[in-house]
Amino acid sequence: MNRKLYLFDFDGTLTKKDTLFDFLSYSFPKEYSYNYFLFTPLFVLAKLKILNKGKVKEKFISKFLKGFSKTAIDKLSNNYFINNHQSLIYPKADQFIKSINNYNDKFIVSASLDFWLQPFADYYDMGLICTIADFDQKGNFTGKFLSANCNYLEKKNRIEKEIDLSLYDEVIAYGDTKGDESMFSITSKNFYRYFS
Structure with a gap:
């Protein structure tokens, strides 16, 4: 039997919307609009590649969550x-992930942060490769990322670092943007916007 590795981008591939903004707006409904307005010029500059996208994302998340304990963030x-996973995940993606034989392995590979991705990974019994939040010795979020922003080339680097690809007969990836092209370069099959 062929052993397969399934790699799934998360936002826009498995989900109907970007979970960075959705998680923060859901968790902080009163502060969200004001903070988003403040950061709009930075988002534009990041889109134009004048500012580093990962650093802008780090600052934006920090605005809401810096100093929160890991326990409090895990609760959020x-x-x-x-409250959101059933409406957030494409039904076709939900069915497909649940149908993957246990002989094979499946991973979420995402630029989103570990703390709000982990419940999804646990629910689907998936491995998780993503941007990692930094917590201090007291268990409080520093507002920084412990890893590089897991997108573009970093996706490929992290996959190769954390998974022994030689164990698999096939490596199959699913994505929806240019940020997934480096991941696609190390797969035997890839699918673009397959579930949407």
């Missing part, structure tokens, strides 16, 4: 998952 993340 689990609450977000419980």
